[in-house]
Amino acid sequence: MFILNPNAGEPIYRQLVEQIRRLIAGGQLQAGTEMPSVRELATSHAINPMTISKAYSLLETEGLLERQRGKPMVVASSPLPPEDESIRLLRIQPQLQQLIQAAQQLLISDEVLLNALAQQLSELHA
Secondary structure (H helix, E strand, O other): OOOOOOOOOOOHHHHHHHHHHHHHHOOOOOOOOEOOOHHHHHHHHOOOHHHHHHHHHHHHHOOOEEOOOOOOOEEOOOOOOOOOHHHHHHHOHHHHHHHHHHHHHOOOOHHHHHHHHHHHHHHHHO
């Protein structure tokens, strides 16, 4: 469900927080959806459980997740409604800027970059 990259410049807990925010904003995680347990997520990604706990706590403070005693964390019963696509697109602007900058530094043409992106998307949806 989550893609966590320990080699990225962004801390793992921030990666997780942003991914969960996007999944909720996009309507892919709906109210009442159970989240993987801290232990389960930490084991599957080989990271410290405190990292997962920190991310979950931040999201709980924001009101996006709810803690249920003795049960898994769930998406809050009244999260924000799914955002409009243009607003969701704004959420990935920083990553798009980083991709464009990296491509320019590597002297990759816009056409080649767009073709590579299209290829990745077609493989993802295949």
